[in-house]
Amino acid sequence: MTQFRTRNRALLVVGALVLAGCASQQEPEPVAQEESPVDVAPVESQAVQADPTPTDFDNRSRPLTPSGRILATKFYFELDQARLSARDLRLLEMHANILTRNRDRRLVIEGHCDERGTREYNLALGERRANAVSSFLTSAGVRRSQIETVSYGEERPDDPGHDEAAWGKNRRAVVIYR
Amino acid sequence: MFVSLQGSNALEIVIDRGNDNPTPIAIVPFTSTNPAVDVSPVIAFDLVRSGQFAPLEEENMLSYPSQPEDVYFRDWRILGMEYLLIGRHLTRVDGDVTVSYHLFDVSAEREVKSGEITASRDRVRDIAHRIADEVYEEITGIRGAFSTRILYVLVENIGTSYARYKLEMADSDGERPRTLFETSEPLLSPSWSPDGQRIAYVSFETGRPAIVIQELRSNFRQRLPPYPGLNGAPAFSPDGRELAMVLSRDGNPEIYTMEIAVPGRSLRRVTRHASAIDTEPAWTPDGKSLIFTSDRGGRPQIYRVDLRTSLTERLTYQGDYNARARLLPDGRHLVYVHRREGVYHIAWQDLETDQGPRVLTETSLDESPSLAPNGTMLIYATQDQGRGILAVVSIDGQVKYKLPSAAGEVREPSWSPYLDTLATNRGL
Numbered sequence: 337m338t339q340f341r342t343r344n345r346a347l348l349v350v351g352a353l354v355l356a357g358c359a360s361q362q363e364p365e366p367v368a369q370e371e372s373p374v375d376v377a378p379v380e381s382q383a384v385q386a387d388p389t390p391t392d393f394d395n396r397s398r399p400l401t402p403s404g405r406i407l408a409t410k411f412y413f414e415l416d417q418a419r420l421s422a423r424d425l426r427l428l429e430m431h432a433n434i435l436t437r438n439r440d441r442r443l444v445i446e447g448h449c450d451e452r453g454t455r456e457y458n459l460a461l462g463e464r465r466a467n468a469v470s471s472f473l474t475s476a477g478v479r480r481s482q483i484e485t486v487s488y489g490e491e492r493p494d495d496p497g498h499d500e501a502a503w504g505k506n507r508r509a510v511v512i513y514r
Numbered sequence: 515m516f517v518s519l520q521g522s523n524a525l526e527i528v529i530d531r532g533n534d535n536p537t538p539i540a541i542v543p544f545t546s547t548n549p550a551v552d553v554s555p556v557i558a559f560d561l562v563r564s565g566q567f568a569p570l571e572e573e574n575m576l577s578y579p580s581q582p583e584d585v586y587f588r589d590w591r592i593l594g595m596e597y598l599l600i601g602r603h604l605t606r607v608d609g610d611v612t613v614s615y616h617l618f619d620v621s622a623e624r625e626v627k628s629g630e631i632t633a634s635r636d637r638v639r640d641i642a643h644r645i646a647d648e649v650y651e652e653i654t655g656i657r658g659a660f661s662t663r664i665l666y667v668l669v670e671n672i673g674t675s676y677a678r679y680k681l682e683m684a685d686s687d688g689e690r691p692r693t694l695f696e697t698s699e700p701l702l703s704p705s706w707s708p709d710g711q712r713i714a715y716v717s718f719e720t721g722r723p724a725i726v727i728q729e730l731r732s733n734f735r736q737r738l739p740p741y742p743g744l745n746g747a748p749a750f751s752p753d754g755r756e757l758a759m760v761l762s763r764d765g766n767p768e769i770y771t772m773e774i775a776v777p778g779r780s781l782r783r784v785t786r787h788a789s790a791i792d793t794e795p796a797w798t799p800d801g802k803s804l805i806f807t808s809d810r811g812g813r814p815q816i817y818r819v820d821l822r823t824s825l826t827e828r829l830t831y832q833g834d835y836n837a838r839a840r841l842l843p844d845g846r847h848l849v850y851v852h853r854r855e856g857v858y859h860i861a862w863q864d865l866e867t868d869q870g871p872r873v874l875t876e877t878s879l880d881e882s883p884s885l886a887p888n889g890t891m892l893i894y895a896t897q898d899q900g901r902g903i904l905a906v907v908s909i910d911g912q913v914k915y916k917l918p919s920a921a922g923e924v925r926e927p928s929w930s931p932y933l934d935t936l937a938t939n940r941g942l
Contacts, residue, residue, distance in 0.1 A: 416813075416835075452858060454838040454851050454881050455702050455926065456747045456760065457807055457814055459723070460767040460791040463744055467766075486722060487744065491700035496673035498879075498900050 392434045399434050399513060407431065410494075411469060413507040415450070418464040425472060431511060432476035439479065445469050446510040447487040448494070450503035455489055462487030465509045525688030525904065525917040525924065527563065533912050536568035537653065539597040540590055543572060544613065545580040546603040551635075553603065553613055556642035557649065559687060560660040563906075564650065564890070565913025570595060582616050582625060590620045599649060610634050613641050617649055627652040633936050639685060640935040659886040662686045663930040664893060665694075665704040665713060666904060670922040680922075681715060683730075686886075686929075688917050694728060695735065702926050707750045710933040714748035714757060725759055727774070738772075738779075747794050751801050758784075758795040758804055769795045769806055771821070784819060785826075794838045799845045805829065807837040816850055830863065832871055838882065842889040842909070849874070849883045849892055849909075860894050862909060874911050884929045893917075893927040 394400055399407040411424045420428070435441055447466030449458035466485035474480055495502035541558045561567035576589040580602050590598050601615035610632055617627040629648055631641045640661065647658025668680040679701040684691040695701070699718035706713055714727050717737070724740040725748045738745070743762030750757055755775040760767050769784040769792050785792040790810035797804060798818070805818045816830040816839040830836040835853035842849070852861035852871045860883045863870030877896040885892045891913070893906045898916065902923035905916045917924070 452879060453814075453835065453853075454794065454807070456794045457791065457837050459744055459746050460760070460762070460793045463762055463767065464791065485743070488700065488718070489702075491702065491718070493673070498897065 392438055393513075397513060399431060401430055407434075409511045411509045411511075412504065413465055413509070415452070415503075415507065416461070418461065418468045420468055420472065428469060428472050429476055432473050432478050435473065435478040435482055436476075439482070442482050442484065442514045443473070443478075444512045444514060445483060445485045446492075446512065447485065447489075448492060448506055448508050448510070449490045450506040451490045451493065451498070452503065453490075455491070459487050459489035462489045465507075469509045469511065525684060525691065525919055527559075527688055528916045528918070529562065529565075530914040530916065531565075531912070533565040533908075536566055537597065538570065538593075538595050539567050539599065539649075539653075540570040540575060540593065540595045541599045542575065542578050542580065542601075544601040544603055544615075546605075548603065548605045548611075551603050551605070551611060551638050553638060553642035553645065554599075554601070556639055556687070557599070557646045560643060560646035560658075561650065563687065563913075563915060565908055566650075566654060582618075585616075585618060587618070587620055587623045590618075595620050597649075597653060599645075601645070605635075606632070611638055611641065613638075613645065615645050615649075617652060631936070637936060639689065643685070643687075644936060656890060657888045657932070659888040659890070659929075659932070660686050661935045662887060662933055663710075663935075664688075664884075664904075665706070665715075665926075665928040665930070666924050667701050667704065667926040668693075668919060668922050668924050669902070672902075672923050682924075694730070694733070695726075703747050704926060704928045705749055706928060706930050708752055708754050708931055710931050712750075712754075713928075714750065716746050716748065725757070727757075743767075749795050749797060751797050752799060753801055758797065760793045760795065767791050767793050769793070769804060769819075771804075784821065784824075796840050798841055799843055805839050805841060805848070807839070816848065829865060830871070836861075836871070840883055840885055840892075842885060843887065844889065847889075847909070849885065851881050851883070860892065860907065862911075872911075874907050874909070875905070875914075877905065880905075882926050884927050886929050887932045893929050895925040895927060 392400060401407050407430055408427050445466040447462030449462050466487055470483050470485050493506040495505040541554050544552055544554045546552055558569040562569060579585045579600050598618040598620055601613060604612040606612060612632040614630040616625050619626045631644055633641050643660040646660040650658035663683050665683050668682050670678040679697050680693045681695040681701050681704060682691045683694055697719040702716045704713055704715040712727055712729050714725060716723050717726050722740060723745045725738045725745050727736045741761050741763035744760055744767050746760040748757050748759050756771045757774050758771050761770050771782050771784060773780045787810045790808050792806055792808045794807040795804045803818050803820050805816060807814050808817050813834040814837045815828055816836050817826055817828050819826045833852055833854060837851045839848050839850035846866055848863045848865055849860060852859050858879050859873045860875040860880045861871035861873050880894055880896045883892045883894045891906050891908050893904055896905050902925045903916055903918040904924050904927045907914050
């Protein structure tokens with residue numbers, strides 16, 4: 337029993353670290369391509385537009401587009417689907433370029449679902465979404481060893497709401513640089 | 515009908531709907547040498563929850579017999595009662611409690627069942643559930659399932675970074691909940707071993723999914739070494755020797771069985787469908803087949819695979835989303851999650867007549883159906899005003915009640931098999 341409790345506490349600490357890690361990843365939402373409806377204005381401050389040499393990451397380790405904007409790290413899906421849009425593929429190509437230039441960088445790809453449907457099926461569907469991103473990246477030259485995938489199914493919604501807007505935000509794959 | 519009986523942090527029960535013609539029964543308060551102990555309200559509430567009984571209000575009773583010689587049948591006939599239950603508690607010198615009861619058929623004017631049960635003082639609720647089981651079986655001919663437990667996941671601080679996931683076990687009436695495991699990461703898919711001594715579930719406690727087997731008596735947790743990818747949907751075989759599960763170690767989700775009774779834990783792959791999702795296995799009662807969810811036909815549907823021949827047949831055809839099926843103990847009737855016009859219901863299907871799916875629940879986002887061991891009721895997860903709650907529905911669709919939690923959201927219910935709750939030291 338004592339052992340059980342001690343281990344539990346250790347997990348709490350690990351959990352807290354994981355959460356802290358996640359929190360720092362979640363802040364920025366903006367994406368880069370002008371024609372996309374989700375896109376927001378070019379990213380301010382640390383963007384390195386003046387720098388002539390290609391810089392793949394900003395000073396907070398966020399991936400950047402060739403023009404120095406912060407590159408989208410979330411990719412959204414239709415209900416029950418794991419197909420990436422043409423726009424997502426263009427953005428992922430930029431990730432692939434960054435990863436092939438930076439072979440020491442690793443990527444965790446998370447797959448997520450909305451709350452509809454059964455939990456175990458959603459774990460499988462989330463994995464299929466993460467794999468869709470992973471397959472594209474490896475086909476674009478990223479090494480398999482650079483990529484790790486994990487599905488959280490419907491367990492970690494971005495938006496806790498119960499409507500179409502929330503569901504749309506929750507059906508996603510997220511790429512996290514390590 | 516509205517009955518609410520709330521314990522400390524227990525699940526609250528709100529009865530929406532009962533049977534059209536419940537059997538009238540009088541349950542006289544049991545006499546007691548200790549006023550703190552009374553099993554009769556617990557028995558009455560068990561019978562009410564079944565939807566098949568309408569217990570008489572205490573204030574409408576004309577007499578309060580506690581022994582057979584004090585019973586005057588006309589007192590109960592006048593009130594339209596079909597059955598009468600009386601009894602007594604006796605606190606013994608060693609601190610144990612003995613409860614004796616007598617059940618009468620009022621119109622036949624005879625005793626139809628009696629019994630005497632002894633257990634330690636902290637098991638009084640178990641005595642009550644046992645008596646309810648015996649009364650229920652005597653009158654309906656169906657084995658009672660009140661002496662059972664439910665497992666579920668309670669999530670506190672949902673949607674915040676302080677979320678807590680707690681694996682809970684409570685009595686079938688939601689009382690006496692206790693936490694079996696707690697973590698800041700998701701928990702899901704709890705299920706019971708057939709002897710009710712162990713449970714298996716999926717825990718993300720390390721940030722990655724792993725299957726955990728936990729002994730209820732000792733709380734000893736055994737985390738099966740996780741494979742890369744999914745490790746999910748654990749289900750004990752009817753003989754308790756194997757665990758069906760979902761692994762995506764070979765690239766996509768497939769169903770496996772693992773021998774857990776032997777040290778080597780040999781793993782056997784059951785499905786082979788490289789591009790499809792195969793998940794949510796459940797054993798047929800004879801242990802010879804698995805039913806599971808697969809989207810090999812394009813959309814999730816229910817299939818059955820014979821473990822010896824690998825012959826696979828599709829069981830559901832109506833609708834474009836049928837998932838997480840469970841078989842009734844008769845092996846003939848199936849319950850599963852069925853999407854109809856974008857709404858997720860629990861549906862029922864007779865495999866022999868191929869009749870169905872018949873929708874049992876009309877709430878929203880209904881999922882995770884789990885059957886009582888006698889097959890009369892099922893518990894499932896649903897949403898009530900945007901909050902996750904548990905609910906119960908009878909297989910005939912007539913009886914419905916909800917079990918919201920006093921705090922937090924509850925989900926992933928799993929109804930235990932029949933349990934010997936009066937046996938000591940079983941961790942129940």
